[in-house]
Amino acid sequence: MSVEFCGLELAHPIINASGTFDAIAARRAFGDQLIERFPFAAFVSKTVTLEPRQGNPPPRLWEVAGGLINSIGLPNKGLAGYLEQDLPELACLGVPLIVNVMGFSRAEVAHLVRAVSEREEVSALELNVSCPNVETGLMMGADPGEIAALLHRVRPLTDKPLIVKLTPSATDVPAVALAAFRAGADAVSLINTVRGMALDPRTGEPWLGGTTGGVSGPAIRPIALAQVHAVAEAVPIPIVAMGGVQRGRDAHDLMRAGASLVAVGTESFRDPAAGLRIAAQLADLTSTVRP
Amino acid sequence: MTIGSRPAPFGRRAATVTARETYGAYVVLRCHDPGGPQPRAGQFYMLAAAERWGGGEAERPFLPRAFSVLRALERDLHFLLEDVGPGTSRLTELAPGEDLLLVGPLGNGFTGPREGRTPLLVGGGVGVAPLAIWQDQLGRAARALLGFRDRVHADGAALLHDPTIATDDGSVGYHGLVTDLLGEELDVRADQIEVYACGPPAMLEAVRAMCAERAVPGQLALESGMACGFGACFGCVVPTVHGYIRLCLEGPVLDAQVLPTAAIVGAGH
Numbered sequence: 001m002s003v004e005f006c007g008l009e010l011a012h013p014i015i016n017a018s019g020t021f022d023a024i025a026a027r028r029a030f031g032d033q034l035i036e037r038f039p040f041a042a043f044v045s046k047t048v049t050l051e052p053r054q055g056n057p058p059p060r061l062w063e064v065a066g067g068l069i070n071s072i073g074l075p076n077k078g079l080a081g082y083l084e085q086d087l088p089e090l091a092c093l094g095v096p097l098i099v100n101v102m103g104f105s106r107a108e109v110a111h112l113v114r115a116v117s118e119r120e121e122v123s124a125l126e127l128n129v130s131c132p133n134v135e136t137g138l139m140m141g142a143d144p145g146e147i148a149a150l151l152h153r154v155r156p157l158t159d160k161p162l163i164v165k166l167t168p169s170a171t172d173v174p175a176v177a178l179a180a181f182r183a184g185a186d187a188v189s190l191i192n193t194v195r196g197m198a199l200d201p202r203t204g205e206p207w208l209g210g211t212t213g214g215v216s217g218p219a220i221r222p223i224a225l226a227q228v229h230a231v232a233e234a235v236p237i238p239i240v241a242m243g244g245v246q247r248g249r250d251a252h253d254l255m256r257a258g259a260s261l262v263a264v265g266t267e268s269f270r271d272p273a274a275g276l277r278i279a280a281q282l283a284d285l286t287s288t289v290r291p
Numbered sequence: 292m293t294i295g296s297r298p299a300p301f302g303r304r305a306a307t308v309t310a311r312e313t314y315g316a317y318v319v320l321r322c323h324d325p326g327g328p329q330p331r332a333g334q335f336y337m338l339a340a341a342e343r344w345g346g347g348e349a350e351r352p353f354l355p356r357a358f359s360v361l362r363a364l365e366r367d368l369h370f371l372l373e374d375v376g377p378g379t380s381r382l383t384e385l386a387p388g389e390d391l392l393l394v395g396p397l398g399n400g401f402t403g404p405r406e407g408r409t410p411l412l413v414g415g416g417v418g419v420a421p422l423a424i425w426q427d428q429l430g431r432a433a434r435a436l437l438g439f440r441d442r443v444h445a446d447g448a449a450l451l452h453d454p455t456i457a458t459d460d461g462s463v464g465y466h467g468l469v470t471d472l473l474g475e476e477l478d479v480r481a482d483q484i485e486v487y488a489c490g491p492p493a494m495l496e497a498v499r500a501m502c503a504e505r506a507v508p509g510q511l512a513l514e515s516g517m518a519c520g521f522g523a524c525f526g527c528v529v530p531t532v533h534g535y536i537r538l539c540l541e542g543p544v545l546d547a548q549v550l551p552t553a554a555i556v557g558a559g560h
């Protein structure tokens with residue numbers, strides 16, 4: 001059931017959600033079988049920022065009913081480290097690479113987009129806009145005006161597909177999606193994690209080193225479905241849907257709501273090969289004949 | 292990847308429980324894992340019960356849990372569990388014939404002692420688990436000092452050969468901390484020992500500080516909260532002199548020297 005997405009030919013509609021699968025680390029743990037049975041039709045990088053980041057102090061994880069709250073804090077090697085060390089290794093995976101980037105100002109995003117899209121190993125870019133613009137104080141992805149201004153700045157810098165990863169905390173997510181489409185986004189992806197918090201039962205203090213974190217997993221699946229449905233009504237561009245996908249049926253639901261591709265995040269923590277299983281279950285559910 | 296061991300099979304696999312034994316406060320689960328490679332001492336697996344895990348009435352457990360391999364004999368893997376929460380509670384109620392889902396072996400294990408040094412194993416509570424398989428491999432002459440809370444927990448000492456036991460309440464063996472026993476050893480032969488330790492954060496931190504003070508090499512098997520076990524989530528980081536590292540990938544066994552502290556926040560109970 002190969003699919004076309006923004007001009008890319010993908011073997012099936014299941015990819016990974018950014019920040020939930022490190023293919024280089026997984027290859028250390030599982031060896032070359034990972035490559036032979038790579039679980040995703042495209043590989044999305046963890047968010048890359050301009051400067052290296054250590055991430056948030058631990059503890060970074062709290063398990064909740066049907067999910068997880070994380071306050072990882074986007075640790076990464078920074079743009080230069082990613083391009084030099086990781087990208088050549090990721091190019092050996094044998095699937096298209098989508099690089100997820102985030103900047104704290106429009107100029108920073110522009111720098112990232114230009115540098116990443118220059119590399120021929122990269123098939124598409126995803127913009128993580130779930131962070132504040134230090135110039136305006138507004139969350140880049142929370143406001144249609146902010147997102148339009150950002151895309152006007154960065155859209156001309158690349159011919160490669162640009163996916164905007166929407167934040168679920170925007171007041172009007174379809175309006176942000178529409179602004180992104182009008183300003184030239186090729187696709188949108190959603191949902192990112194939903195803000196949450198946990199207290200240490202012994203002390204009553206915040207458990208997570210980052211005080212609050214993002215909720216992921218099946219707990220947020222209905223939120224994802226509702227937002228994908230609403231965004232699909234608002235924009236004609238392809239949608240990458242994610243949020244609590246555990247089985248083929250969950251992916252199928254999101255596609256019925258309007259998604260072209262479905263990304264698997266937290267479920268890969270429970271089963272590293274979840275992507276393969278979900279793609280097979282999805283193929284069984286869809287009428288399309290398998291290749 | 293650890294040298295000399297095959298990587299873990301990709302993906303989660305079912306393993307049938309073959310035995311469940313009680314050692315006082317602890318449960319040893321054995322399961323049959325014909326598909327997996329031989330683990331190294333100090334490596335771990337991510338475990339979940341095949342049924343009633345991440346669905347249905349119970350809110351938790353949802354994610355798999357990390358467990359050190361206690362022993363690996365004839366394609367049977369042994370794990371030592373203490374019921375401290377919903378995951379261990381579910382796992383300790385499994386009966387022979389029921390299935391586990393596992394991923395592993397994962398992480399880096401212990402490495403042999405440096406030239407001219409003999410191993411000394413120091414364990415606290417459920418932390419004796421990786422020391423049992425390590426003693427199997429080092430040979431029975433490898434000495435072990437084990438600390439427990441009380442008599443029911445001290446039953447776990449039966450998993451190692453001829454250990455010296457300490458209990459907090461004095462009900463078995465030496466009345467006091469296992470690190471007191473370690474101090475006595477180090478007073479006599481600090482230059483001949485390499486320490487291998489696993490246990491609660493406070494114990495590991497005491498061991499780390501004692502090793503640092505007397506320039507004794509030490510390998511510590513640490514714990515931190517893990518969601519995936521294979522480097523995917525970046526949730527399990529611990530601070531080292533080189534910055535944060537993912538414990539599931541670079542550990543769980545770390546050289547004591549790279550740790551500013553072994554008292555990991557959010558680990559232990």
Ligand SMILES: Cc1cc2nc3c(=O)[nH]c(=O)nc-3n(C[C@H](O)[C@H](O)[C@H](O)COP(=O)(O)OP(=O)(O)OC[C@H]3O[C@@H](n4cnc5c(N)ncnc54)[C@H](O)[C@@H]3O)c2cc1C
Binds near residue numbers: 514
């Ligand atoms: C490499 C490694 C090896 C291990 N080996 C063993 C072993 O051999 N035997 C063994 O018994 N244990 C072992 N552990 C520890 C075991 O994996 C944890 O104690 C596990 O969390 C138990 O799960 P639980 O659901 O029973 O308890 P949990 O509910 O997870 O409680 C355990 C601790 O986790 C924290 N916690 C409480 N609630 C939450 C929550 N909602 N989200 C996140 N954290 C929470 C608290 O600090 C609590 O004291 C190992 C851990 C690691 C990392």
Ligand SMILES: Cc1cc2nc3c(=O)[nH]c(=O)nc-3n(C[C@H](O)[C@H](O)[C@H](O)COP(=O)(O)O)c2cc1C
Binds near residue numbers: 047217
């Ligand atoms: C541990 C963890 C780390 C994440 N890191 C990133 C990240 O670096 N960049 C990003 O855009 N999204 C990140 N996400 C969000 C996921 O990509 C995804 O949007 C979200 O988890 C919902 O999908 P899921 O429920 O299937 O996990 C992260 C999620 C988790 C759980």
Ligand code: FES
Binds near residue numbers: 520521540
């Ligand atoms: S447990 Fe997920 S990265 Fe270590």
